[in-house]
Amino acid sequence: MGLPVSERVARRKKILVLYHSQSGTMARLAHCFAQGAAREEEVAVSLKQAREAGLDDLLGCDAIAVGSPEYFGTMAGMIKDFFDRTFEAARDKTVGLPFVLFVCAGNDGRGALAQMERLAAGYKWRKVQEHARVVGPPTAQDCAAMEELGQTLAAGLAFGIF
Numbered sequence: 001m002g003l004p005v006s007e008r009v010a011r012r013k014k015i016l017v018l019y020h021s022q023s024g025t026m027a028r029l030a031h032c033f034a035q036g037a038a039r040e041e042e043v044a045v046s047l048k049q050a051r052e053a054g055l056d057d058l059l060g061c062d063a064i065a066v067g068s069p070e071y072f073g074t075m076a077g078m079i080k081d082f083f084d085r086t087f088e089a090a091r092d093k094t095v096g097l098p099f100v101l102f103v104c105a106g107n108d109g110r111g112a113l114a115q116m117e118r119l120a121a122g123y124k125w126r127k128v129q130e131h132a133r134v135v136g137p138p139t140a141q142d143c144a145a146m147e148e149l150g151q152t153l154a155a156g157l158a159f160g161i162f
């Protein structure tokens with residue numbers, strides 16, 4: 001017999017899925033990621049736009065997934081704004097936080113990924129999965145891959161692998 005529901009809920013680990021989207025592409029991918037993660041019942045998933053997220057969201061999570069479109073060769077300004085707002089207060093408190101990145105782009109996306117990798121290194125987060133890059137309009141396969149990425153992160157957390 002498993003634990004009582006109240007205990008299971010109290011012990012649930014949390015994934016923060018943080019994203020920005022101007023015209024909907026990343027919103028769609030982030031929802032796919034969150035949907036995949038939510039298949040793991042032992043893990044709670046919080047899907048938030050970067051502009052609506054703050055320090056408490058970051059300090060309250062056990063893993064973070066960050067989704068950004070590439071704009072002008074780098075991450076979206078609202079994603080950087082989130083990091084700007086939280087860095088000083090969170091830098092010593094999130095060392096080792098498991099993270100994964102996903103990017104969408106018109107034709108590249110590598111600049112955004114590289115810059116976000118640098119930011120994550122500043123926080124000393126721990127890369128636990130290969131990051132994802134979707135170029136052009138997402139296909140059904142891209143969405144399925146995002147769901148799988150989310151589910152894998154959640155399963156790793158639930159089983160204590162990450």
Ligand SMILES: Cc1cc2nc3c(=O)[nH]c(=O)nc-3n(C[C@H](O)[C@H](O)[C@H](O)COP(=O)(O)O)c2cc1C
Pocket residue numbers: 020021022023024025026027069070071072073074104105106107108109136
């Ligand atoms: C202002 C702006 C700048 C962009 N710069 C790039 C870029 O540097 N490299 C690239 O591959 N795509 C670029 N794109 C395309 C977007 O990354 C792509 O359309 C993405 O899917 C948009 O995501 P969203 O719908 O979630 O906003 C740019 C789009 C905009 C609006």
